[in-house]
Amino acid sequence: MLTFKSPLVGESQAIQNVINTIEKVAQTDSTVLITGESGTGKELVARAIHENSNRASQPLVVVNCAAIPAELLEAELFGHMRGAFTGAMQTRIGRFEMAHGGTLFLDEVGELPLQLQSKLLRVLQTRQFEPVGSSKTMEVDVRIIAATNRDLEAAASKKEFREDLYYRLNVIPIRVPSLRERRTDVSILINHFVKQFNDLTGHTVEAPVGKILDALMAYDWPGNVRELENLMERLVILKGQGTVDLGDLPHRIFQKFVEEQPQATGAISGWEFPRMVLPNLGLDLKAIVDAFENHLIDQALARTSNNKNRASELLHMNRTTLVEKLRKRGMIKPAPRREHDLMGSMPTIDS
Numbered sequence: 366m367l368t369f370k371s372p373l374v375g376e377s378q379a380i381q382n383v384i385n386t387i388e389k390v391a392q393t394d395s396t397v398l399i400t401g402e403s404g405t406g407k408e409l410v411a412r413a414i415h416e417n418s419n420r421a422s423q424p425l426v427v428v429n430c431a432a433i434p435a436e437l438l439e440a441e442l443f444g445h446m447r448g449a450f451t452g453a454m455q456t457r458i459g460r461f462e463m464a465h466g467g468t469l470f471l472d473e474v475g476e477l478p479l480q481l482q483s484k485l486l487r488v489l490q491t492r493q494f495e496p497v498g499s500s501k502t503m504e505v506d507v508r509i510i511a512a513t514n515r516d517l518e519a520a521a522s523k524k525e526f527r528e529d530l531y532y533r534l535n536v537i538p539i540r541v542p543s544l545r546e547r548r549t550d551v552s553i554l555i556n557h558f559v560k561q562f563n564d565l566t567g568h569t570v571e572a573p574v575g576k577i578l579d580a581l582m583a584y585d586w587p588g589n590v591r592e593l594e595n596l597m598e599r600l601v602i603l604k605g606q607g608t609v610d611l612g613d614l615p616h617r618i619f620q621k622f623v624e625e626q627p628q629a630t631g632a633i634s635g636w637e638f639p640r641m642v643l644p645n646l647g648l649d650l651k652a653i654v655d656a657f658e659n660h661l662i663d664q665a666l667a668r669t670s671n672n673k674n675r676a677s678e679l680l681h682m683n684r685t686t687l688v689e690k691l692r693k694r695g696m697i698k699p700a701p702r703r704e705h706d707l708m709g710s711m712p713t714i715d716s
Contacts, residue, residue, distance in 0.1 A: 424463060430477050479527065584618045
């Protein structure tokens with residue numbers, strides 16, 4: 366009996382349900398279909414199943430069905446004989462054969478071409494296949510785990526995915542929740558990733574707390590855990606040491622947080638200015654103030670789709686003042702002189 370190990374991080378009920386299902390199915394040979402949005406960690410779930418199974422000492426072979434051209438995917442899965450098609454200079458084994466005794470993970474299985482779906486169905490049913498260009502039938506001992514961010518049941522009803530293959534794959538369904546559905550795990554994941562990237566880089570960035578953490582918790586994370594991991598890696602590398610400020614966060618997170626703050630006592634109620642330590646050698650105050658002003662002007666223009674009237678209202682500024690600032694930044698060019706003005710300025714030739 367193997368000791369169960371989970372690489373999934375989180376304490377929410379949603380992720381604990383996933384971990385409990387992995388523990389139940391890992392040591393079986395049942396086919397598993399993992400569903401969920403991009404970035405939720407579907408491959409991590411597949412690896413957890415394999416590493417906690419009796420096949421853990423054998424290979425886990427990963428195939429991204431969306432990353433391989435359709436015309437090459439059959440040969441990639443089942444292998445091919447020399448001369449089977451143009452460019453087949455030598456015999457090559459496929460991913461099914463590579464995974465013999467272990468696990469084959471078919472990521473983005475919803476992108477499989479229809480003509481190839483029937484061949485995959487046959488392998489699932491018989492554990493037999495023929496390499497491209499060969500009449501010899503091969504037998505394979507492989508556990509199949511598939512993953513998709515598509516609704517395969519809906520795709521099957523539209524004849525975009527074989528219904529019989531869907532039911533063959535969906536023996537054990539595991540749905541990985543989005544990060545929006547497990548917000549209580551955000552702070553746990555942040556601490557995990559900050560420590561991980563500090564250890565990798567030798568940096569000493571402190572995990573966000575207070576308003577910074579509030580901003581990260583309020584964000585919807587459309588890219589899910591992958592987006593959060595990428596952001597923590599960026600913050601650790603660029604910050605290097607110390608604490609993270611609101612100004613270190615990307616606009617999409619920073620802006621959403623500011624918008625959601627209570628505005629009871631004026632335009633800057635609830636605002637916390639980014640903390641900055643004055644360097645021993647001093648700094649160029651005008652450059653810092655200009656950069657901060659430009660940052661806010663850019664946000665106002667982005668939020669109003671470059672409508673200068675609305676942007677000036679957001680900034681509590683006269684429109685003419687905003688236009689003049691944009692002109693100084695080279696974002697508005699002086700109006701071209703009219704044609705009759707140009708003609709009037711041209712020298713005349715006396716007849």
